[in-house]
Amino acid sequence: MIVFIFSFLYLVTVIQANLLGNFTPEFFDINIDRNHPEKIYKAFEEFTIKYKRNYKDLAERKLRFNNFVKSFNKVDKLNSDAEKAGYDTSFGINKFSDWSSTEFSSALSHVPPPPPSVDDVPRLNITIYGKVNETRFKRKSTRYPDSFDLRDIKKNGRYIVGEVKSQGNCACCWGFAVTAVMETVNAVSTGKFTSLSDQEICDCGTEGTPGCSGGNLPMGIKYVRQYGLSSDNEYPFDENRAKKSRKCRVKSTTRIIPPEYNGGVIVIDDCYNAAEWHAGAIVGYGTTEDRRGRLHNYWIIKNSWDDDWGENGYVRIKRNVDWCAIEESPVTADMSSA
Template sequence: MHHFSLILVFLGLSCSNAIEDPEFFEIVVDRDHPEKVYEAFEQFKIRYQRKYKDAEENQKRMQNFIKSYNTVGRLNLKSNESGYTSTFGINKFSDLSSKEFQQRLSNIAPSQKFRSAMKKASPFLKRHKRQVDELPDSVDLRYEKVNGRYIVGSIVKDQGSCACCWGFAVTAVAEAVYAANIGPFTYLSEQELCDCATPGSLGCTGGDLVWGTEYIMGRGLAASSTYKWDEHRANKSGMCISEENKRVLKEDKFDYYFADRYNAEEEIMAMLVQWKSPVAASKSFFHLPGKEKREIENN
């Protein structure tokens, strides 16, 4: 039986370690063009269909927006001065406080049990220097094909208010590995992981990459077309209906490895080239605009 590997990058972070700015901040407005930030806020409300209940909430949200607006400006300036191509911008989270944003994310850090699993080392740890030198500078799986078929999906998924980032990350990796090694690309069910893969906790309160990976290894996974996503469903217990849905991804098809976070660049590139598989890792896109966010999520 063939086994295929999922690579997890352990950064020592839970999904909630995103933004830890103070709630009180200086509102900086361009004195020469003070109207710009207010126009940007009005455009934000139109684009994301924001309707606040009263003037007090509008003022609160505008202050949060200005904080995000200022942060985006600083990040873009720093990126430009450093010679990077990274672009930051306003997105749908820009009127949230840092506390509100973190409440949407996982508050579960990897336990000691899963830290011991780090001993399951990546097979790329002992690569020869010649092999490392032969790696390309970049790989974009969005344009990679196996047997004439693309192996990465084009739909950008959204977990909404449910802190199931861990399930979305694992599912995305499993989709690509499945498409590269087993069959045509199929969107798999994040909802099944969120409902069924946690050890007694609610999936929307957060989770761990290992939970989702080991669930797939033991139970397989249904397609998202049959076990559909509902951002509110996993706020309740006892919602798992895996037995009612056909296994698209069969159990016992995968193993997993942890990349060394201090040498992750070489390991990830080697894995992208050799296995055509992305990596599951915890990151925040608090200040990434839609275009940049899509590019990262699709990689």
């Protein structure tokens, strides 16, 4: 019996999107408004206080300030362009704003997604959407609601989407995305939510390469099918552990998921010709109206950069336009029981 409905699974499809685009070091100019130089210095001071930055010396502080200015100028330009275009997108300074493009690149996967196969494409037949218009959707399987958000769904009084986690300085976004999917699959299948081990997938889900160097989403799903997955408590995350290979300690942990499954919207795509990739989990979708009355369909993406990034750890990205290759290589999973 399939205990996790396929329409539901489609919404937790793992996505992989190229997020850096042409953000090379030369892309930004280190320019300070000569008429109001205090603006940028004040913003930098506020940034260092908010994110508790303690630079080792004046040389590092100057380097970080220059990186911050690049980010600050980029944010200003993005917000200006969005306002001129009438979009409701809002960009801002975040905890990565004093990083160089090289540092940020090191936190992203450099392993491109594989070409999609028939087995990777999620099945789209709808059985039920919670308790909303259940009869209508059973009778007419091609009809979708206008919006849907897994974060609103509970099973046995517990939400089925877990808290946003942080991958730290490790390019294991692919592992966090797989785990996010499996947590929700497991919660619906068993009726109990358990935070699952991102570290296990990062340590064990590659073919011998360090998981912090990036990984393959279908391989992560395949790993869980073959070996199951333990809990976060028993196999906790360490952002430095998977920077070396052969760290897998799966034999010493208890399986929560058993093997073989027994049981503001970003509109502009600027990701061309880049080699870095990032993964997240789609937990819902919807439609919003911008300042000019235009409607924009969006995906709700659960990220792995902690809850102080984006919209409490989530981001809304334009839907049905393959933004930054987000819809080219989906991966999904289901859990069945006899």
